[in-house]
Amino acid sequence: MAAEQPRESAEAEATLQREAQAWVVRLGSHQATQEDAQAFRLWCAQSRAHATAFTQAREVWKAMAPAALHVRRQEQRGADGRMPVAGRRALLGGAVAASVAYLAVSPPLGLWASVTEWGADYRTGTGEQREVAMADGAVLQMNTQTRVNLQPGTGGGEGIELLAGEAEVLTGASAVARVTVSAAGGTVSAMRARFNIRNLDGEVCVTCLSGQVEVARGERQVRLDEGRQLRYGSAGLGTAAPVDTGPVSAWRRRQLVFNEVPLAEVVAEVNRYRHGRLVLTSEALGRSRVQASFSIDRLDDVAFLVRDVYGAELTQLPGGIVLLGLAKA
Structure with a gap:
């Protein structure tokens, strides 16, 4: 009986690895649903070994991300009529290579951060908050799971790209240039104001806490006064509406x-x-x-x-x- 134990253990480990690989392919199929995401999380929670397998798999995806991105670039070149490099796909392993490329660049259902966000200038972890003092006296307060890049703004002001998460922006009282925040295809700008902006899965919510802010997306532009909120996303720019700002800014406390x-x-x-x-x-x-x-x-x-x-x-x-x-x- 004792001699069978190592074999059983090896078979269980092999089964766990096959299940993890199946999840890689499923999540990389572009067809994963919210139910898949919930099932995946429950699968990871079955035991410490399952959770460890997930952690190890994610590390493998991170390590393979540069190669996966190279595959995507070669495929894009192929779509333009140029000859793609076939050897790289063979190196990454057929269908799994395509899944790795997708999972690295476009993680499904928000299960982890995309490689496009790993290099963010500033980021916060789960439950973490962070303050960033900007060059012209503006202050950026970052909430949990937030990633931002800093960039030159229009008219010499500061520019912020909110990749994901939530932040509160306080512009300088003596500011002479506008602070601009870009998120999900829209922009929010202000000169002397305080506002909250939230970008979750490409859906953006902007709340003016004091002063005035300008929100623009496409051809439309809306001015928000204190105590008003506006949302935008794939459906376009919404309508400004009054809001209780207490719950919006409660995370700051x-x-x-x-x-x-x-x-x-x-x-x-x-x-x-x-x-x-x-x-x-x-x-x-x-x-x-x-x-x-x-x-x-x-x-x-x-x-x-x-x-x-x-x-x-x-x-x-x-x-x-x-x-x-x-x-x-």
């Missing part, structure tokens, strides 16, 4: 404030700040309305609050993953 917000949105927001993940397994539970405020430094309490207030069933898994569903009758 390391608080999250929710006023009659669906639990599904609360969970999505909390997941930006905590390691691990809260996963709702019930759509009905996700529609429950939440009126609450939480300390960013104590977000592990959220799962227990949902259990106590809504009678949810709570299942804790390795890696900080918590399943939240309706309790069985």
Whole structure:
């Protein structure tokens, strides 16, 4: 019996590796869904070995990213009628090479950062906040999971590219040039103002906290006064509307404030700040309305609050993953 144990262990490890490789191909297929993302996270949470396999796989993807990017460039050259270099694809390994290229450049469902964001000038980790003092006296406050590049702005002012995440910008009181923030195909500019800008998955939300800001996308431009908010994305520039700025800027006090917000949105927001993940397994539970405020430094309490207030069933898994569903009758 003892002699069989190493064989069983080797077979289990080989199975785990095959499953990890299958996830690489699936996630790189351009057809992954939100259900796939949830299943992938649950797969990683089955055991420490699963989570470790995921971590190791991600490191491999990072290491292979330069080669994968080279493959993409060669494919683009081929599309222009030039001869692509065939040997590189053979080196990376057929279908997996194509998946690596896609996963490295366009990670599906926000599971990890794209290689285009690894080289950001400034970035924050999960739960981290950071202040960046800019050359003309403006101050950039970065929230959790945020990546920005600095660049010259128009008219000699500062320029910021918000690749992903959320930031608050405070321009200098004696500023003589505009601060410009670009995000997801639009721009936000101001001279003497304070505003919050959030870019999540290409959907941007801009809130004017004081002064005035200009928001432009395509041919349209809208001026936001204090206490007004505007959203834009693939559907174009939205309409400015009044908003309670307290919850918008609460993260600056390391608080999250929710006023009659669906639990599904609360969970999505909390997941930006905590390691691990809260996963709702019930759509009905996700529609429950939440009126609450939480300390960013104590977000592990959220799962227990949902259990106590809504009678949810709570299942804790390795890696900080918590399943939240309706309790069985």
